[in-house]
Amino acid sequence: MITEEFTRMMDGNEAAAWGAKLARAEVVPAYPITPQTELISHIATFIAEGKMKAEYIKVEGEHTAMAAGIGASTAGARVFTASSSQGLVFMEEPLWQPPGRRLPIVMCWVNRSMAPLGGLRPDHNDALLQRDTGWIQLYCENSQEVLDTILMGYKIAENNQVYLPVAVNYDGYFVSATATPTTVPAQTKVDEWLPPYKHEWYSLMPEDFRAPPMRDFLQVRLGVAEANEKAKKIIEEVDTDYKKVFGRGYDGLLEEYNCDGAEAVIVTMGSMTGTARDVVDEMREKGKKIGLIKLRGFRPFPTEEWQKIAPKYKAIGVVDRNNSFGSAGGGVVSMELARALYHVEDKPLLVNFHVGLSGTDVTMNQIEYMCNETLLAAETGEVKNAVDWVETHDLGEVM
Amino acid sequence: MNEIRFHGMGGQGAVSGALMLAEAAFNEGKYAQKIPVYGGMRRGGDVTVFLRLDDKPIRRTSGIYEPDALIVLDPALVEHPKVRQGLKKGGTAILNHTIKPSEVDLGVELSNVATVDATSISVEVFGVRAIPIVNTIIMGAIAKATGWVKLDSLYEPIMHAFPGRIGELNVEAVKKGYDAVEVRK
Numbered sequence: 001m002i003t004e005e006f007t008r009m010m011d012g013n014e015a016a017a018w019g020a021k022l023a024r025a026e027v028v029p030a031y032p033i034t035p036q037t038e039l040i041s042h043i044a045t046f047i048a049e050g051k052m053k054a055e056y057i058k059v060e061g062e063h064t065a066m067a068a069g070i071g072a073s074t075a076g077a078r079v080f081t082a083s084s085s086q087g088l089v090f091m092e093e094p095l096w097q098p099p100g101r102r103l104p105i106v107m108c109w110v111n112r113s114m115a116p117l118g119g120l121r122p123d124h125n126d127a128l129l130q131r132d133t134g135w136i137q138l139y140c141e142n143s144q145e146v147l148d149t150i151l152m153g154y155k156i157a158e159n160n161q162v163y164l165p166v167a168v169n170y171d172g173y174f175v176s177a178t179a180t181p182t183t184v185p186a187q188t189k190v191d192e193w194l195p196p197y198k199h200e201w202y203s204l205m206p207e208d209f210r211a212p213p214m215r216d217f218l219q220v221r222l223g224v225a226e227a228n229e230k231a232k233k234i235i236e237e238v239d240t241d242y243k244k245v246f247g248r249g250y251d252g253l254l255e256e257y258n259c260d261g262a263e264a265v266i267v268t269m270g271s272m273t274g275t276a277r278d279v280v281d282e283m284r285e286k287g288k289k290i291g292l293i294k295l296r297g298f299r300p301f302p303t304e305e306w307q308k309i310a311p312k313y314k315a316i317g318v319v320d321r322n323n324s325f326g327s328a329g330g331g332v333v334s335m336e337l338a339r340a341l342y343h344v345e346d347k348p349l350l351v352n353f354h355v356g357l358s359g360t361d362v363t364m365n366q367i368e369y370m371c372n373e374t375l376l377a378a379e380t381g382e383v384k385n386a387v388d389w390v391e392t393h394d395l396g397e398v399m
Numbered sequence: 400m401n402e403i404r405f406h407g408m409g410g411q412g413a414v415s416g417a418l419m420l421a422e423a424a425f426n427e428g429k430y431a432q433k434i435p436v437y438g439g440m441r442r443g444g445d446v447t448v449f450l451r452l453d454d455k456p457i458r459r460t461s462g463i464y465e466p467d468a469l470i471v472l473d474p475a476l477v478e479h480p481k482v483r484q485g486l487k488k489g490g491t492a493i494l495n496h497t498i499k500p501s502e503v504d505l506g507v508e509l510s511n512v513a514t515v516d517a518t519s520i521s522v523e524v525f526g527v528r529a530i531p532i533v534n535t536i537i538m539g540a541i542a543k544a545t546g547w548v549k550l551d552s553l554y555e556p557i558m559h560a561f562p563g564r565i566g567e568l569n570v571e572a573v574k575k576g577y578d579a580v581e582v583r584k
Contacts, residue, residue, distance in 0.1 A: 009422045009431060142460075174460040179418055179433040181425055181456075274458035361462045397464040397485070399436060399447075 003187050010182040012175035015143035016082070016108050016168070017042030018182075019150030021052045022190045023106070025080035026197075029057035029068035035084040035120075037110045037176050043080075054080075062087040066094040073103040074211075075204050078154065078197040081105070084172065085112035085126045092130070098165040099134025100220045102201065102212065102227070104157030105165040106150060109137075111270065112172040113358040121359015122171035124269060124322040128298070128332045130167070134224040136231055137299040139269045140170040143182045148248055151185075151194060155238045160200050161230045173359060174271035185246055193245050228300040235297060253297030254305050258284055259312075262291030264348075264378040266317040266370055269295050269333065272355075272362040276319075279367040289378075290371045295333065303340040310341050310348055314381075317351040317374030321362070330354075330387040349377045355390040365395040401547065402463045405448040406482045407472030408530060409437060415560060416472075416534030417448040420541065422556035423548040424452050432457040445476070452547060469505070470541065471495060472533050474518070483507075493544055493580075495533050500583035513544035515580040524572045535569040539576025550577050 010018070016039045020028065028047075030040045046052035055077075059065045062083050069079045083091055088109055098105050109130075111122040127137060136156065140146045146168060153166035170176060203210045214220060236252040243249030258280050259265060268276045273294045280292045291313075295302075310316065320331020328335055330352035341347045353370050356362040370390065377383050391398065407413030414435040421431035434449040449463040468491035469483065476482050477494055483505045486492065492509055495517040503512045517533035517540070525532050535557060542550045553573050558566040 009418060009425050009433070011433075171460075173436070174434065177435050178460060179421060179431075181430060271460040275461045278459045363461045363464070364459065397462070399462045 005183060005186045005189070007181055007183040009179045010143050011177050011179045012140075012143045012146045012170045013037050013039040013110070013177070014042050015147040015182045016150060016170070017046060018184050019147040020080040021046050022147075022185065022187060023080070023151055023154050023194060024078065024191075024196070025054055025106075026077040027055045027057065027069070027072035027079050028081060029059055029065045029072065029079070030081050031059055031062045031065050031083070031087060035087045035112055037082065037084060037172070039082050039108060039110065039176070062091040063094060066091045066097070069105050070094060070097050070101065070103060073098065073105050074101065074202055076197070076199060076202065079105045080107065082108035082110060084110040085114055085118055088126045089114070089129065095130060095135070096133050099224045101214070102163035102223065103165060104154070104163055104197070104199070106153040106157055107165065107167055108146070108150070109167045109169045110172055110176050111169055118358060121173050122270070122321070123357050123359060124169070127167065127169050128322050131299065131332065134164060134228065135299060136164050136166040136228070136235075136297070138166065138168055138297055139295065140168060140175060141271060141273045141294070142175060142180050143178070144180070144248065145250060146170050146175065147182060147184065148242065148246065148250070151190060152238050152242050154194055154197070155242075156231065156235055158197055158199075159234050162227050162234050163199070163201070164224070164227050164231060169270065171271040178271075189245070193242075232300050232302060232304075250296055253295075253300070253302035255294040255296060256309065257292040257294060259291030259293070261289060262313060263289040264315040264317065264371070264374040265291040265293050265313050266319055266367070266374055267293045267295055267333065267337070268319050269298065269321065272319065272321070272367070275362060275364060276367050279364050279371060283368065283371055288371070288375060290375055298333070298336075301336055301340065306337065306340045307344050310344060311346040313348045314378035315349040315351060315374050317353060317370050317377075319353050319355055319370060321356045323354060323357065349381070349383050351377050351383055351385075352387045353390050354387065357391065360391060361399045363396060363398060366390050369393070369395050400451055400453040400457070401468070402466050403450040403452070403468040403470060404463045404466040405446075405450065405470045405472065406476050407446050407534075408476070409444040409446050410530035410532075411446075411472045412532050412534030413446045413448050413472050416538055417450045419535070419553060419556035419560060420538055420548060421450060421452075422559070423552035426555060427548060427552055429454060430456050434460065434462070436462070467491065468493070468545070470537060472517070472537055491545060493537065493540055495537060500581050511544060511582070511584050513540055513580050513582040515540040515576055517576060520572065520575050520579060524568055524575065535572040536576035539573040539578075540580035542573075543577045543580050544582045550574070
């Protein structure tokens with residue numbers, strides 16, 4: 001068994017499997033066929049080769065995967081599973097159970113676009129559709145962040161002030177199949193940092209049978225709402241602590257990148273963030289006052305943090321890799337942000353972009369275009385297009 | 400940053416080949432990133448892989464539209480306009496083909512052209528297959544033509560991906576590719 005830290009080229013799926021293995025997940029119920037990713041096959045291999053001690057339950061569909069996960073988590077096992085797009089939506093019905101039952105399941109949502117014409121490639125509609133379920137949703141930029149976020153995910157989920165399931169999101173292809181150098185920490189170090197799972201509210205032992213009462217609908221809902229609020233602070237704390245121990249941190253729910261003196265910022269989630277870092281750096285060198293905000297946590301939404309930082313900027317361009325058809329205006333993230341800033345004095349203008357839908361590439365050119373449009377709004381005080389479908393403009397190659 | 404684009408058919412090993420090259424470069428102290436692009440079908444479908452090598456961490460995840468280098472694993476793809484699209488002037492091309500490097504015309508002036516008949520070598524090493532495995536042969540050709548990685552840096556990634564007999568055959572293939580490639584700079 002490998003116990004020392006090592007670094008290898010690894011794609012997001014393999015990194016996620018290492019995350020689950022290091023966290024010593026005990027039960028992995030999963031549907032192994034499309035739209036499932038290779039992540040589950042990596043875990044099945046770990047288990048088959050005796051490298052990971054866990055019960056792998058190969059179920060007949062995603063619905064059952066979650067049902068089995070709920071049972072196992074209630075019985076005191078650390079549960080890990082994964083799904084994508086139509087599979088995640090097929091899981092929708094039992095997906096509402098873990099938050100209300102306060103079960104700290106950690107799951108990867110490998111973001112892939114929805115039908116019709118959806119496929120292996122990413123957008124965020126599959127995950128954002130779960131907006132109201134009560135799951136914590138974190139979005140990762142590369143394989144390293146996936147591995148780290150799974151470990152953090154258990155620490156957050158199993159905190160007795162939180163007790164909520166955590167979804168670790170990462171883009172199909174651009175993270176799931178993209179290999180980058182990834183450090184796998186030593187098992188002993190992870191064991192020290194992440195103690196075994198023990199739910200304080202549940203015990204299925206006959207001599208000490210306990211379970212939280214589930215009679216009052218309102219109480220259950222208030223509990224989930226309150227836990228989401230408390231999770232904001234816990235997510236920050238876990239991130240800080242992780243950085244102290246493992247040397248890598250991600251600024252909790254929201255990261256401001258190259259924002260000093262910026263008049264406009266663009267907001268990204270997931271894999272496109274890396275590309276945006278390069279574009280923003282290049283534009284900064286040319287004297288453009290643009291910055292980048294990586295939204296890492298969509299649930300809980302970091303409202304207070306947004307309210308604190310937003311007045312620094314004249315315009316915010318939200319990049320939505322999703323659609324909400326017939327919405328109040330634009331994509332899901334932009335609407336969320338609009339509500340967060342509604343009562344803020346000196347709030348910036350909001351520009352909204354749809355891009356990278358169904359996994360079309362988000363190119364450097366497109367990001368530069370979005371930065372320039374947001375800067376233009378900051379300069380003129382006017383928003384040209386409240387909602388801009390970037391792919392309808394010819395900005396060069398897309399795949 | 401060195402931006403490299405691979406084109407192949409599913410089954411030839413473009414994805415795993417690019418990964419082994421990335422691992423070799425990483426083991427030599429460089430940063431690397433591999434992004435594969437393919438559809439729902441695997442064997443026989445067209446496969447594109449983007450590979451970036453750099454001295455600092457690679458952050459962008461977008462595709463490569465103006466590659467510094469083009470690697471083509473199947474002779475039939477060389478003529479395809481989509482394959483040669485965007486190749487930079489003064490760039491590099493390494494092709495699985497029976498023609499000589501001096502006969503290669505990709506419509507742009509190149510500083511480094513190499514060809515290797517990887518399909519024939521594949522038959523020699525792996526036997527006749529519906530889709531010849533050429534990736535490790537091309538990796539050997541790349542090592543010689545470009546110096547992006549040393550030949551022996553490729554052995555560990557190969558043996559990691561394919562432990563045992565299959566790995567040994569591929570190490571043999573990578574050496575044959577290295578020896579057989581013709582380079583025109």
